Amino acid sequence: MxxxxxxxxxxxxxxxxxxxxxxxxxxxxxxxxxxxxxxxxxxxxxxxxxxxxxxxxxxxxxxxxxxxxxxxxxxxxxxxxxxxxxxxxxxxKHADFLAYFEAKTKEKYQKWEIVYKHFKDFCNGRCLMKDVTIGLCNDFRSYILKIRVKQSGNIISRNSAAGYWSTFRALLKIAYKEGWLKENVNDYLDSIEWEDPKINYLEIEEVKRLAATPCKVEVLKRASLFACMTGLRISDILQLRWENIEMSPDGGYCMRIRTQKTKTQATLPLSDEALSYCGEPGRGMVFRGLSRAHTREPFKKWLKDAGIKKKITFHGLRHTYATLLITNGTDIYTVSKMLTHKNVATTQIYAEVISQKKRDAANSITLK
Known part of the structure; x- marks a missing residue:
């Protein structure tokens, strides 16, 4: 040319x-x-x-x-x-694959950064494009399946491993499409199968009990109850600013956000009660002082104080929001939009949870 x-x-x-x-x-x-x-x-x-x-x-x-x-x-x-x-x-082929990976994390969401750090540890901080072979990728697949959680020392869940592996394969696909990899390695890699996730959530009475229980970290309590009433992920709650909350044409309040995980633009209605958990209106971060660390041990302690013995994480409050919506008769399409899911199929699992609740309720009646 x-x-x-x-x-x-x-x-x-x-x-x-x-x-x-x-x-x-x-x-x-x-x-x-x-x-x-x-x-x-x-x-x-x-x-x-x-x-x-x-x-x-x-x-x-x-x-x-x-x-x-x-x-x-x-x-x-x-x-x-x-x-x-x-x-x-x-x-x-002599370009730095690890540097390429790091650059891509800046364009993506948090999981990419987590996978990058694991891959960097796996390859001891050095990997060129020419090193990215089927064998290396399969070795990383095995490595992912054995990663341990720092806090507990337990091996990560099957679905976490599947998510990490899916992210890494997405990177390989992009690298091949952009011409950095000469071979589409993805064609020769097996997936890590997902397990049907167990949805842990709170019943409405448990949410009320939690709301009535004092919490040593006041901002954690407000953010948790806000999550129960909006379904926002912790990543979005941490980034929520007062500038994102405004009056909507119908006279109520709404949130205009760009989700951290999927980079989806969304306008979500906000009830007066949910807004009350945001605290005094101002500027900057809504839940100022909140950190991810608060959603671990302090969150568990608060659940225990409320007499809730379920094994539930902060993300379980998002599940709580979805199941409460469906229990109250909200259609699956609307729930999908409220959760900012890109595909209704992702939301379907909550409908299946409610179906099981109905089955359990029917079986609870016996004349024997």
Missing amino acids: ESATITKVTLRQEKLRSGKLSLYLDYYPPIWNPHIKKMSRREFLGLYLIGKPKDKFELDYNEEIMLKARGIRATRELAIINEEFGFLDRTK
């Missing part, structure tokens, strides 16, 4: 969370990449600088890496002048 103008090749740096600086070449205007069959601007070199060198040794190291990077830049510029673009194919 002919180049209409002379492409400028600039050596640039991108700061990573680790503090290192990843070096890459910026092509402007973009150049034709024959491997992915489209125009391309960036080429990561797989070279890194120490972000804050502490001594002469680290300064010398940075200088040596920069010399190498400048040499590559000059070679690329000459190749472009000669209209030789094959280097893009050759260098992709």
